[in-house]
Amino acid sequence: MAQLSNATNFSLADFHYNDSKDVLLPPQDFEDWMNDPAVKQAFGFFFQQFLAAPKSNTEILSTLDGQRRRVINLTSYNYLGLATHPEVLQAVKDSIDKYGLSASGAPLVSGTTDLHVKFAKQLAEFKQKDDCLLFSSGYGGNVGAIQGMMRKGDVVILDEKGHKSIIDGVTLSGAKLVMFAHNDMDDLAAKLELYKGKRCLVIVEGVYSMDGDLVKLPEVVEICEKFGAPIYIDEAHSSLMFGPGGRGVAEHFGLEDKIGISYGTLSKSFGAVGGFICANASLVRYMRGYASSWNFSCAPSPIIIAGLIKALEVATRDSSLRDKLWENTKYFKQRLQGMGLNLGHTESQVIPIIIGSSGELLFRFAGEMQMAGLFLQPVDYPAVPSHARRYRISMSSQISKEDMDNALDIIENVIAKGLKKAGVDTLSIKP
């Protein structure tokens, strides 16, 4: 058995490959690693129990000391507050007696209600595409769509910061996965040149989830048109927020008609759970036959769909929610920049605070912030590069000015002053 000399240098990335002879057991040294006191302490930050809704001000059962604690919450994806919007909650209540808790079947067989049909049509119109498929999870949306349309011998060219669900979809499809350097247009063109003649699909994200920066969509479109490659855009962190109509980053750049497939989640700005893709009618019809996570999963719960129909209405009847989100984001970013913190290249409501390579500082600061009343989860390697460990703020339209100011005070006292005290200069760290 290989020995672990220093447990804190290891991460989940090191135990993915299971070399245990018994398939019912994890790798031999995984248990030792998980039981190391420093590793145990780090994992103690995860799986925090919420005792109330994921609002900007909520209550958790702390895994740090077992106490109930009121916290300002900058970690949940409830960007527009729709998960707790009174009109959305009322729509769910109004639907439950009629539709029950579950769709009780896959969409092809018995899981499709009039609510599913209505919402899919609304989403297709919203994204200015012919048709839409609703998935029960965001992860399943990417996996199913990519597996449903790509085949062995095809090539998927993906930005290296793309989500795991995209990677897993490509793996399942049998297509070759080729990554290009993040937002590096020369590298994208080089990869398309290398695989010229193959069936290629280029996949980008509207907002990159760990960095908050945007895809360079105008350049991507120009290059893809040159090579005749279609574009699949993942708008998980941008739908309902970007663009004059809230339709996403493609609308923001005025390039919706250049997008072949538009993917979104229903668990972030939409405030519920699920995923969807919008595309031309023929492709959607084809995918109904082949996207396994769609036709072999129970359809989304009808009461969730009832809430989502209201959420889409509330978010698009005017721009007030996203206007508030951008007002809050602007204020928060300015104050953080004033503290001299490294926010990477964020251009969105996802705001990283990059503190560098020290896992010890990452978890210590997270603990101190939670004790002071701020729930801001650490993001460790391998989710982000080991030299750029960070916190990731998910700004929300619903947070009050008072909570923002209190959160900023805590961040200044713990992170800004803590980094200074530790002699860490973070501004030169690349995200």
Next chain:
Amino acid sequence: MTKQEVIDVIKKNIVDNLDDVEVGDIDPSKGMKDYGANSLDIIEVVSCSMRDLDIRIPRSELADIGTIDQLADKFIEHVASK
């Protein structure tokens, strides 16, 4: 174990995990990306090689390694210290 034997282990795993690469094609002064490997392929090659050599090195220590030759040097350090 000699460095050449370590390089042979890495080469075998490159051939097993990448399309259209033969042992004779592989130049250790190059990186796996030069042979069409993406980051997941590299993890697979490194993991299989470490299992074959019965060593475990944290990924964080491998982040700056660019060539197959440098990877073999890193593996040799750990093989020797076992």
